[in-house]
Amino acid sequence: MEIFQTVEAFKDYTKAMKAAGKTIxxxxxxxxxxxxxxxxxEAARKAADVVIASVFVNPTQxxxxxxxxxxxxAFSEDCEKLKQVPVDAVFxxxxxxxxxxxxxxxxxxxxxxxxxxxxxxxxxxxxxVATVVTKLLHLARADKAFFGQKDAQQLIIIKKMxxxxxxxxxxxGCPIVRxxxxxxMSSRNAYLNPEERKAATCLSKSIALGESIIKKxxxxxxxxxxxxxxxxxxxxxxxxxxxxxxxxxxxxxxxINDSVLVAMAVHFGKxxxxxxxxxxx
Numbered sequence: 630m631e632i633f634q635t636v637e638a639f640k641d642y643t644k645a646m647k648a649a650g651k652t653i654x655x656x657x658x659x660x661x662x663x664x665x666x667x668x669x670x671e672a673a674r675k676a677a678d679v680v681i682a683s684v685f686v687n688p689t690q691x692x693x694x695x696x697x698x699x700x701x702x703a704f705s706e707d708c709e710k711l712k713q714v715p716v717d718a719v720f721x722x723x724x725x726x727x728x729x730x731x732x733x734x735x736x737x738x739x740x741x742x743x744x745x746x747x748x749x750x751x752x753x754x755x756x757x758v759a760t761v762v763t764k765l766l767h768l769a770r771a772d773k774a775f776f777g778q779k780d781a782q783q784l785i786i787i788k789k790m791x792x793x794x795x796x797x798x799x800x801x802g803c804p805i806v807r808x809x810x811x812x813x814m815s816s817r818n819a820y821l822n823p824e825e826r827k828a829a830t831c832l833s834k835s836i837a838l839g840e841s842i843i844k845k846x847x848x849x850x851x852x853x854x855x856x857x858x859x860x861x862x863x864x865x866x867x868x869x870x871x872x873x874x875x876x877x878x879x880x881x882x883x884x885i886n887d888s889v890l891v892a893m894a895v896h897f898g899k900x901x902x903x904x905x906x907x908x909x910x
């Protein structure tokens with residue numbers, strides 16, 4: 630497994646792979662890898678000749694009061710996990726490699742697709758995501774890129790961005806991977822103390838209820854109220870949002886008559902966790 634920290638060396642590698650006729654799959658990550666990330670790598674391994682993981686905590690997607698400095702970093706441990714897949718190459722640049730002094734160019738996907746859900750609570754977040762993903766797809770010369778459904782809004786935005794900009798790439802979403810007790814795997818789970826970790830299972834309990842009762846014609850308000858009741862019944866949970874929206878436009882729906890995304894964000898202490906499920910009628 631090769632590790633690249635400079636843009637120039639990484640570009641030389643991907644150029645050589647394409648010249649050799651290889652297909653390339655990219656899995657962008659911010660590191661602190663867990664089984665959910667590894668599932669993405671394994672899906673990529675089946676889909677391409679060369680699998681590249683990026684491990685980069687992207688500063689442009691963090692707000693001024695968010696956890697950029699504290700975000701978990703465990704590159705040596707990450708590499709050991711990636712070797713087991715196996716991954717062919719890792720791109721692990723310093724922030725200055727992607728955002729050198731004087732950097733001034735950003736990619737912004739506009740409209741409600743970025744202003745709803747997490748975008749409403751984290752201004753500028755998806756501009757940072759769209760910018761770094763554009764750079765990584767370009768540098769990797771990727772034919773396919775893999776993202777987890779846990780970050781459903783991010784996945785929808787990246788698919789739209791690549792369509793709008795005519796990228797010749799396939800964006801592939803992979804299912805959420807969960808702990809044995811149902812909690813969606815996330816690098817931020819490491820922030821939770823034992824009481825918060827136990828309380829956080831209210832997210833997956835709410836998801837399980839939603840999945841069991843959703844059906845065509847069900848009023849969205851009824852579904853939302855019943856799911857919210859579970860979360861509001863947990864004293865350590867502070868709800869950011871729980872919304873039921875059209876899967877493509879992210880506009881709120883009144884009745885379940887089409888494909889919808891049911892998404893939530895909830896705080897446990899200082900930790901903000903997200904979860905969701907998709908229903909395609």
